[in-house]
Amino acid sequence: MIRFFAKYRHLITAVVAFVFIGAMVYFGVRMNRLRDMDVQSETYAGTAMGTALKKTIYAEDINQSDQVNKQIDDCIGSLEKQISIRIADSEISKCNANYAVDGIYPLSPNVLKYLKREIQISEETDGAYSPCIRPLVDVWKIEEHGNVVPEPNAIEDALKAVNTDDVEVVDTGVILHGENMALDFGASGKGIACDEVAELLKNTQVQGAVISIGGSILAYGNKGDNKDWHIGIQDPRDKDGEVVGIIDTEGNKIISTSGDYEKYFEQDGKRYHHILDPATGYPADNGLISVTVVSSSGIDSDILSTACFVMGLENGLKYVQEKGAEAIFITAQKKIYVTDGLRKKFRLKADGYELVK
Amino acid sequence: MDIMRNSLIKKGDVGILLLILAAAAFLCVSAGWKKQGDWVYVTVNGNETVYSLKDDREISIGADNGTDAYNRIVIKDHAVYMESASCPDQICVRHKPASKDGETIICLPNQVFIEVASGKEKDIDN
DSSP, X not given: OXXXXXXXXXXXXXXXXXXXXXXXXXXXXXXXXXXXXXXXXXXXXXXXXXXXXXXXXXXXXXXXXXXXXXXXXXXXXXXXXXHOSSSTTSHHHHHHHHOOTTSEEEOOHHHXXXXXHHHHHHHHTTTSSOTTOHHHHHXXXXXXXXXXXXXXHHHHHHHHTOOGGGEEEOSSEEEEOSTTOOOOOTTTHXXXXXXXXXXXXXXXXXXXXXXXXXTXXXXXXXXXXXXXXXXXXXXXXXXXXXXXXXXXXXXXXXXXXXXXXXXXEEXXXXXXXXXXXXXXXXXXXXXXXXXXXXXXXXXXXXXXXXXXXXXXXXXXXXXXXXXXXXXXXXXXXXXXXXXXXXXXXXXXXXXXXXXXX | OHHHHHSSSXXXXXXXXXXXXXXXXXXXXXXXXXXXXXXXXXXXXXXEEEEESSSOEEEEEOOOSSXXXXXXXXXXXXXXXXXXXXXXXXXXXXXXXBOSTTOEEEETTTTEEEEEEOSSOOSOOO
């Protein structure tokens, strides 16, 4: 017997090793399968609010994902009926077309809630942000891909109708104190949509979701593993889809980016982008090329990314931190400034940039 | 047998080596099973067509609505990109080639959506 063991020592070792490895592989694969069965992702591409809408939903099965996907579309659709200037009979469009100077124009509580926040941030930033910038946007033909700098007097005329002090919110509606004014949720609407979708998702069974609406991204829940989401930030000087870096973030955050690369044209060697300074009437020109804001409020993250882009590096960085949000500022010299809370959460991925400590 | 007995490598050792190799191969194959197939989903006006990401090809989407709108999609080297398009913003053409699971390229003005479903796992969630 001992001789038998001695003779087949290696063979027996081999059999034991095989059984051991086999068991490991079997359970390893099984665990993988189980995890995959628990949560699976489904991606939906489409359009909303005049921009690309991409939804990746992590749910138990595809039926659940499909159902929630439809709920999200409905949710954004009904928000657009309130605040979109692209819909002729939205609340905002009707207000802009029909309001009487100094009269109360009735708006729904939801719209008024958001308008109040816009006015507050407008005041706090000394007008770097305006909820009634529409007449200026029209002169620059931003929506129509305009590629000519407007005449100075046209800009001056438009600016007369862009004055946040002339917007007054009362309990039942809004009072506009000037002529030819127009409210515009263009720089806050995508963030607001993220807020409303996040509320909706809380009432569903989905485990997690990443919803991109133009420059605003909602990271909701998790993938079933409690790990951070990895949100890529567009490289402002590279192709669409190339990232300058990745933010690792917990769920229930909204990440909004404003940059000079989104909509722009060049005239006489100068870049004219779509982020207009309500004070000058011209595109903000302070050396920033991209601002990303991370906040648990979508409207804040969307508005702050625009406001900070206009305010400039120093004032913007200060203000965004006062509001309890985190941010990434990128300058034309390709220097990247990150707020303290994001320092360990931001990974630089592109060449040619410098992360300023 | 004398040779085996005196050499450094014993019969059983060879067996163990082979078995470990077999186990490793099995692991690789089973990991590969997880996500089979690499596909490109192209949606035009709500109609979806599926192409293999492995076969190089050009896809021309022409105008059937009386306008001059067009999109030319190229699948090459396991990636898909918009080669040219009639849209005014050219955002889709400027988009980098897509090859990873869940990546999309969208031509907003022409309502053309390209989505990749591949085994190449993404490191970015948005």
